[in-house]
Amino acid sequence: DAKTTQPPSMDCAEGRAANLPCNHSTISGNEYVYWYRQIHSQGPQYIIHGLKNNETNEMASLIITEDRKSSTLILPHATLRDTAVYYCIVRATNNNDMRFGAGTRLTVKP
Amino acid sequence: GAVVSQHPSWVICKSGTSVKIECRSLDFQATTMFWYRQFPKQSLMLMATSNEGSKATYEQGVEKDKFLINHASLTLSTLTVTSAHPEDSSFYICSARDAATGDSPLHFGNGTRLTVT
Numbered sequence: 001d002a003k004t005t006q007p008p009s010m011d012c013a014e015g016r017a018a019n020l021p022c023n024h025s026t027i028s029g030n031e032y033v034y035w036y037r038q039i040h041s042q043g044p045q046y047i048i049h050g051l052k053n054n055e056t057n058e059m060a061s062l063i064i065t066e067d068r069k070s071s072t073l074i075l076p077h078a079t080l081r082d083t084a085v086y087y088c089i090v091r092a093t094n095n096n097d098m099r100f101g102a103g104t105r106l107t108v109k110p
Numbered sequence: 111g112a113v114v115s116q117h118p119s120w121v122i123c124k125s126g127t128s129v130k131i132e133c134r135s136l137d138f139q140a141t142t143m144f145w146y147r148q149f150p151k152q153s154l155m156l157m158a159t160s161n162e163g164s165k166a167t168y169e170q171g172v173e174k175d176k177f178l179i180n181h182a183s184l185t186l187s188t189l190t191v192t193s194a195h196p197e198d199s200s201f202y203i204c205s206a207r208d209a210a211t212g213d214s215p216l217h218f219g220n221g222t223r224l225t226v227t
Contacts, residue, residue, distance in 0.1 A: 043221045046215045097144055
């Protein structure tokens with residue numbers, strides 16, 4: 001059963017912020033929200049994760065709603081190299097594995 | 111940062127032969143590693159969980175006798191595709207988590223593209 005729902009595709013203009021939504025309405029209290037991306041023919045790359053507070057690192061920001069039922073990954077200034085499939089995954093700390101949904105294919109256009 | 115290395119990055123083999131893929135954690139120890147398979151235009155599908163010093167746990171529908179997994183050390187897991195057939199052609203990806211840190215993300219290798227002719 002899919003734990004997350006993401007739009008299949010999105011476009012973004014180069015230099016603009018890319019906001020990628022993710023719904024996880026059945027998330028449990030001990031489950032984190034993780035974001036990865038996969039550029040064509042490469043392994044997934046870790047971006048960011050969070051539990052309930054908003055998080056920011058050098059790659060992106062993660063905004064989690066107060067009820068934790070949805071989140072948004074923000075790439076503040078998208079570049080052409082950010083074109084990839086972005087995966088939102090929920091995972092409990094006591095679970096080792098990570099299961100991928102269909103993700104969102106983000107295309108950054110010049 | 112943590113690095114997971116896979117080898118080879120691509121391999122072509124004849125139908126009926128076996129292929130071994132290695133997954134190494136380069137700067138951390140991993141008691142558990144994971145193997146995924148990805149067909150074109152599809153997402154990653156978890157195949158099995160590889161546990162150091164014990165038997166792997168396979169997902170439903172994955173044949174354990176066909177996809178042999180060995181996790182002999184804290185930094186190496188291998189996946190052997192036995193008696194490969196063209197339908198086994200796929201992108202195989204491994205991942206690992208640093209055993210020393212509690213809540214840490216999985217780190218992924220760059221994948222192995224297997225083509226069976």
